[in-house]
Amino acid sequence: MENDELIKSFFEDMRTKDQNLEIPEFPKPKTRSINWIIPVGIAASLFLAGFLFFEKEPEVKAPAEVIIITLEEGPNNEQQFKIQESTYLDTWESGTSSLLTEF
């Protein structure tokens, strides 16, 4: 028993000395950013994939104006150019069609 008293007294003194120990602050746990980065990343990837998949192909629009240049015979049998402007080309005649019709 005497042994225990000696040892108890030793540890009592040791504990008293340890009162001066600098105890580190209890670490405040941080929420791991990975917890929300993963679902947000997946959602963003799906959104981007859907956006690219459903994107409409651009429509090819006709040019605003078409210029039609024809060579015609005038009243005095002279050749003259006729220039027309149109928003669309509704008729087209081959330049060599006269060879088919006039022979």
Next chain:
Amino acid sequence: MNQTSLQQLLESHHREAYIWARQCCCFDSELAKDVLQLTYLKILEGKAKLNDAAKAKTWLFSIIRYTAVDELRKGGKMLPLAEDHELIDLPEEVDYTDYDAIIKLLPVMQQQVILMVFYHQMTIEQSAEVLQIQLGTARTHYARGKKKLKELILKSQTEANHGK
């Protein structure tokens, strides 16, 4: 046990956990801080689970000890656990007020059983659980540790009296 109550439990044992970590790290305060951080990380990440809330202190001390052993081994500062060599001739001079140095003169297992029982007010059964050894083995470490510590204390006290 949820994360919040686990944090509260750790916070309530923080001071004692740090002191135990320091004792397991050969009284190296800086290493003890690292060991404690690693211990908390293991617990909060769910790598170590508490099954019985009544044994929280034993469980925490056990994790701290094993984490300290790992860290000491990494640093090449500790003998394997199985090697519990006997002391060690008494040094020429023992300063009674250098408690850490006196404790360090005991073999590691004896140190830890004695510290748990006398410093941390645990039972020999609890210390056996922390060290994961048989109760009989813990009792042997306790008895031998007490005997040697008494010798060291008496020697240091005699020297102190002669010095006066």
